[in-house]
Amino acid sequence: DADVTQTPRNRITKTGKRIMLECSQTKGHDRMYWYRQDPGLGLRLIYYSFDVKDINKGEISDGYSVSRQAQAKFSLSLESAIPNQTALYFCATSDRQYFTDTQYFGPGTRLTVL
Amino acid sequence: GQQLNQSPQSMFIQEGEDVSMNCTSSSIFNTWLWYKQDPGEGPVLLIALYKAGELTSNGRLTAQFGTTRKDSFLNISASIPSDVGIYFCAGQLNSRGAQKLVFGQGTRLTINP
Numbered sequence: 001d002a003d004v005t006q007t008p009r010n011r012i013t014k015t016g017k018r019i020m021l022e023c024s025q026t027k028g029h030d031r032m033y034w035y036r037q038d039p040g041l042g043l044r045l046i047y048y049s050f051d052v053k054d055i056n057k058g059e060i061s062d063g064y065s066v067s068r069q070a071q072a073k074f075s076l077s078l079e080s081a082i083p084n085q086t087a088l089y090f091c092a093t094s095d096r097q098y099f100t101d102t103q104y105f106g107p108g109t110r111l112t113v114l
Numbered sequence: 115g116q117q118l119n120q121s122p123q124s125m126f127i128q129e130g131e132d133v134s135m136n137c138t139s140s141s142i143f144n145t146w147l148w149y150k151q152d153p154g155e156g157p158v159l160l161i162a163l164y165k166a167g168e169l170t171s172n173g174r175l176t177a178q179f180g181t182t183r184k185d186s187f188l189n190i191s192a193s194i195p196s197d198v199g200i201y202f203c204a205g206q207l208n209s210r211g212a213q214k215l216v217f218g219q220g221t222r223l224t225i226n227p
Contacts, residue, residue, distance in 0.1 A: 004156070040123070042202060042217035043157070058214075090156050102147070103215060105156030 003027045004106035006091050012112045019078040021109050023091030030095060032074035033103065034058075034066060037088040046089075049074055081113040117141075120203050120218030127193060128226050135201060135221045136187040143205030146179050146186040147215070151200045160201075161188070190223075198225050 004025045013019055023032065030051050035043040045058030047066040055066060063085060067075045078085055088110050092103040120137045127133060137146070145164055149157035161172050163179035163186060170177055176189045186205075190197055203218040 040219055042118075042120075042219045043215075044217070045214060048214070092156075102159055102162060105149075105158070107154070107156050 004091060004093055004104055006089075006106040006109050008109060009107065010110045012114065013081055014114050015082055017081050017113075019081050019111065021076045021089055021091075021111070023074045023076070023106055025072050025091075025093045025104075025106075027093055027095070027104060028071075029093040029104075030071065031093060032068065033092040033094070034064075034074065034076045035090045035092060035105075036060065037090060037108075043090065046076065078111075078113075081111075083113045086111060086113045118203060118205055118216055118218040120221055122221060123219065124222040124224070126224045126226065129193060129195060131193055133190040133193055133197070133223060134187060135203075136185060137203035137205075137218045138185045139205055139216075140184070141205070141207075142183040143207060143216075144183075145206035146177070147204040147206060148175075148177050148186070148188045149202045149204060151202065151220075153199070157202055193223075193225055195225055195227060198223055 007022045033048040034046040037043045044060050046064050047058050049055050049068045052068050065077045088108050090108050091106040094103040118137050118139050147162050148160045150160050151157045161170050161177040166183045167181045168179040174191045178187055200220045200222050202220050204215045206215050
């Protein structure tokens, strides 16, 4: 079984709809992240959470919100989806070791907003 | 915010050739990471570099942490078809306990058999 899972893997929705993307992990990591990937732009950080009570905005948080329901679950919501939020979304987890940590990525959710 | 410039953006090579790609930054990073992304999958960590000047290998892959801490390169020797994918560099900052990654734009590698 995969350590980091994302649901759904693909989603097509319409402008104005509310969408939730879910991420679950079995790695036991405290830290979880949501990234967005667009062609030619690499991955950009949307939100991150270092534990259940900690939520932080990333580089491009406008139009998104998150919820850390448990150590193993981190959800990303688009309250009112718009077409320029069409992208590939990745969840990642990490567990700080020494002075750095390695992030492990889920398989991604491809979201299309019409 | 921090910017990473990764080059080249794409490469078309013959099987068996060596590959070289690099990342440069205007900022100093404490850690450099190289990831590979296969189609339909999330990025997978290939190599992590923790010290300026460090040279690390993982099979046919070799990466170096630049001495200025503002650049890194990745070499792949004797490429094979399964090397196809998108390679990302990422710089990591350690600031007040925050471990945030900044990604390059990616290098798309295509191999002709």
